[in-house]
Amino acid sequence: MELRAKLQAATKEAMKARNSSRLSTLRLIGAAVKDREIAARGSDGDGTLTEADLIAILSRMVKQRQESARAYEEGGRLELAAKEEEEILVIQEYLPRQMSAEETVAAIDKAIADLGAEGIRDMGRVMAALKERHAGQMDFGAAGPAVKDRLLA
Numbered sequence: 001m002e003l004r005a006k007l008q009a010a011t012k013e014a015m016k017a018r019n020s021s022r023l024s025t026l027r028l029i030g031a032a033v034k035d036r037e038i039a040a041r042g043s044d045g046d047g048t049l050t051e052a053d054l055i056a057i058l059s060r061m062v063k064q065r066q067e068s069a070r071a072y073e074e075g076g077r078l079e080l081a082a083k084e085e086e087e088i089l090v091i092q093e094y095l096p097r098q099m100s101a102e103e104t105v106a107a108i109d110k111a112i113a114d115l116g117a118e119g120i121r122d123m124g125r126v127m128a129a130l131k132e133r134h135a136g137q138m139d140f141g142a143a144g145p146a147v148k149d150r151l152l153a
Contacts, residue, residue: 003054003094004033010094021083025090032057055095055136062091096137104138108147120151 007029014023033049036057041047049057069084099107111129115122126147130138 003051004049006094007033021086022090025087028087029058029061029091029094032061052135058091058095059136062088062095065091098139099134099137104143105146107134107138108143108150112147112150117151120148123147123151126151 007026011023011026011030014026033054036053037047037049040049040053065084065088069081069088072078072081072084107130108126111117111126111133112122115125115129117123117126127140127144130143130147131140
């Protein structure tokens with residue numbers, strides 16, 4: 001089933017089940033998707049989003065909530081941090097499975113070998129290849145330093 005259809009079906013289910021916290025998160029996702037469609041229409045496009053676009057939106061939403069939860073915890077607002085964590089769990093249900101550390105290292109090594117990357121100057125090409133192949137599956141914040149270490153070694 002297409003990701004957009006899954007989100008719409010989950011929203012209907014949450015409404016029927018009267019699950020207000022899940023419903024509010026799913027509505028936030030829907031609003032973010034709608035905003036992105038409107039922005040795409042304005043820039044000489046037809047406003048349709050690909051699965052990769054939807055995954056990027058969801059990944060960005062998870063990252064924002066992780067930062068918010070961290071800030072709330074530092075500020076002693078544990079109830080707000082818990083709410084952010086709940087939203088993260090709902091959003092992650094619609095993202096592809098995240099790669100383990102071992103899988104990430106293997107993907108980095110494969111990308112370096114496939115591109116014939118030899119030095120730090122090739123880091124941009126390697127990261128671009130990883131983003132193309134593993135969008136939504138890899139933590140690129142952690143992958144960047146790993147790529148750098150591999151290229152410097």
